[in-house]
Amino acid sequence: MRIALVIYGRPDQISGGFIYDRALVAGLAARGHQIDVISLPWRRYGRALASSVICGPGRARPEDALAYDVVIEDELIHPSVFTARAASRLGPPGRLRVALVHNLRSDQPDQRLRAIKIRVERRYFDGVAGAIAVCTRTRDDVTALLGRPLPCLVARPGRDHVAPKVADTDAAARALDPGPLRVLHVAAVQPHKGLDRLLAALARARSLSPAFDFTLDVVGADATGSYERRIRRQIAGLDLLARVHCHGLLRGAPLQALFLRSQIFALPSDREAYSLACLEALGYGLPVLATCHGGLDEMITDGVEGFLIAPADTDTWASCLIELATNRAQLHEMSLAALARYRAHHSWAQVAASVDSFLSKLRDR
Secondary structure, three states: EEEEEEEEEEOOOHHHHHOOOHEEEHHHHHOOOOOOOOOOOOOOOOHHHHHHHHHOOEEEEOHHHHOOOOEEEHHHHHHHHHHHHHHHOOOOEEEEEEEEOOOOOOOOOOOOHHHHHHHHHHHHHOOOOOEOOHHHHHHHHHHHHHOOOOOEEOOOOOOOOOOOOOHHHHHHHHOOOOOEEEEEEEOOOOOHHHHHHHHHHHHHHHHHHHOEEEEEEEEEEEEOOOHHHHHHHHHOOOOOOOOEEEEEEOHHHHHHHHHHOOOOOEOOOEEEEOOHHHHHHOOOOOEEEEOOOOOHOOOOOOOOOEEEEEOOOHHHHHHHHHHHOOOHHHHHHHHHHHHHHHHHOOOHHHHHHHHHHHHHHHHHO
């Protein structure tokens, strides 16, 4: 098949969604398909809607002029192509449109004009033949949005875009290493990723337990300057300057080194579908403390490979941090469970095979 993947922006961006997109493209190409990645310009939601609504009529194409068998659209672009007219003008020509869905825009916390976004997103899905969802929760959200089933494949990310090669003995020794609990947070420095909540929980743990001590390494690009300033004021106000280290954006060996020296991974996001950062943390043998909102219960069993906690529940976050800092036997047990869960996880080749089969069935129908 000849397949187009349509995204916003450049495909080399490092967020989990773009890593998924690149790995899927590579997997489908390895199966013999011709894949083109087509980028649309990033636009604010309102401007994208306006461009869709005022888009001029598309030109009719004869059937043999349709360039692609399948056009996969990262659902993030839906404001730009939610009308058929806009899709015909802005998107590549194709016989079959399929949405790739990480999270529904209308289902994100604290969305303004939610009723309008629900209608826009619903209309977008009315124009596609099926959907690829990154977790079961996302698939169920699409079904609830539409009020009817849509042909949908749950294609959770693969594990092997990273290869930590951490031995059980290494993970055990690191977990049992005494001293401050070494916490790692890898995410864009944006409000919805919850770094402010993590800082509050760590400060709360210090106030609840005199024995609790920690270091926190923060890795991530700043996309909101005012939030970064708020974080720096919070760190100073909570007297955490000596314990919190902000590294900015890291890749490759420097990021791997932080994963290898850390003891737990923490991500109190508003919501996560199927976080690649959390999956990578499991591969390094790090127990994951993360939000219970979204699809992470499909990756992590609460109390086994980590803890799933309501993001704003500061006291529970603090108690879990204290528990792992003061009970290194439990930290050791969870570290080995994290490695085992990662090793049992499927590969990107298996993801590509399931997507290939799903697209073929849609095309045949």
